[in-house]
Amino acid sequence: MLGEKIGEGSGKVISQRVLPGAGGPPKMETSFQGAGKLMGLASQETGTYVAALRPDGTLFGEGQGIVMGPQGESATWTGQGVGLLQKDGSIKYRGALYFDSKSPTWSRLTSIAALFEYEVDAQGHTRGQLFEWK
Template identity: 90%
Template sequence: MLGEKIGEGSGKVISQRVLPNPGGSPKMETTFQGSGKLMGLASNETGTYSAELRPDGTLFGQGQGLVMGMQGEVASWTGQGVGLPQKDGSIKYRGAIYFDSKSPTWSRLTSIAALFEYEVDAQGHTKGQLFEWK
């Protein structure tokens, strides 16, 4: 069941590159940076994910990232999701991420699974929301 919203943010794709995938489908690596809130605290985030095109036209993505709070909080995450390309050139991802944090303020994140909605438009602008999975 979808629980409370624990994060949201927006940002920009800062780099992309095509990854080797011998014998496989096309695969792209994307890095983004953004700002928002995590557990009610202002934060900055950098994340990198790779997305592989599947035969049905969807994308399977997996990645990792780092979130830093304005008071010195730090959390890392890993996650996976499915991307749905849209006719306007945007992509909508839905998936799950898992955090690790030694920061007292964010330590609760290590004991939960979080579900995300992440979108990137054709110009590389990103936005996302994060919910606790209960």
């Protein structure tokens, strides 16, 4: 069941490159930076994910990232998701993130699965929301 919203943010794609696929099609590596809130606290995030185009036209992505708070709080995440290409050039991803944090403010994140909605428009602007999975 989808629980409370625990985060949201927006940002920008900062780099992309094509990687060779190991015995398959090439993959796209995308890095982004953004700002928002995580569990009510201001945050800055940097992440990178690699997405592969599947035969049905969807994307499968895997990534990792680092989130920093204003008082030195930190958390890392790893995740996976499925992307849908839109006619306007944007991509909508849905998936799950798993956090690790020793910062007291964010330590609860290590015991939950977080579901995300993440979108990238044709100009590389990102926005996302994060929900606790109960």
